[in-house]
Amino acid sequence: MKTAIILIGYQNDYFAEDGILREVVEESSKVTNIIENTVNLINNCDDKLIISTPIIFSESYAELSEPVGILKTIRDVGAFKEGSKGSETIVELKAFEDKIIEIPGKLDLNAFNNTALEQTLKDNDINHIYLAGTVASICIDSTGRSAVERGFKVTMISDCISGRTVFEKDFFCENIYPLYSDSVLSTEICNGGK
Structure with missing residues (x-):
């Protein structure tokens, strides 16, 4: 199967020290170690298409x-206003701009809506996607089900x-996602992994 990694919500308003919504995911992000794990994932995944789907709104x-x-x-x-620091990709992922395809247009919970995500996946013969990012119960779940x-x-x-809490993230990973998807650790999927 041809695979791709979809990154959702890796933006300053969620993860930067001065991010407007940092408090929403801060505890869960620290426990999961999401940023470091994602950086390591990208560093070790030369064999997969990597796509970012930021959410960005107009000033009004x-x-x-x-x-x-x-x-x-x-x-x-x-949050996530066009042209604002908060809407930008987090600095930890900027180093990978040459490895990550950014697909704009996401305006709601589902990364497929109003974007070229599905067409990009089809154009690259992708039939298996891995999802990473935030928020577990909202954009990750919505995009996963749609996929x-x-x-x-x-x-x-x-x-x-x-997630918004550690409990929420664990609950979705252990009880909701298994209803329609598989689950792996980042160390299991690249350069020799699944």
């Missing part, structure tokens, strides 16, 4: 019509996922 958030939940929170706190519905095999990289 005109793309969000009556948002609820996390999308309302994003608008209310001013399965589109015919892709899905594997979650459990030590490269964070």
Whole structure:
């Protein structure tokens, strides 16, 4: 199977010291060690297509019509605005810009909506995707389920996922994701792994 790694939410508003939504994923991110694990993953995955799908909104958030939940929170706190430091990719991944294909257009919870993600995967004959990033219960789950519905095999990289709490991340990795996907550690998938 041809595989790709999809990175979701690796942006300053979640992970930088001054990120507007850092507190939302900070505890889970530390426990998981998501950033270091993801950097090691990318360093060791020369054999896989790596794609980033950042969420970025206009200054006015005109793309969000009556948002609820996390999308309302994003608008209310001013996160992920186009041209802002918070919408940029985290510095730890900038060193890999030549290895990572960035696919813009993500405006909601699912990385397939309003983006060229599905077409990019098809153009590269990808039939198996690995998911990494944040938030476990929202964008990771939504994108994973959508991928399965589109015919892709899905594997979650459990030590490269964070949630709003440690419990949430563990609950999704142990109880929800196994209903539609496999799960591996980052050390299991590259350069000789699965």
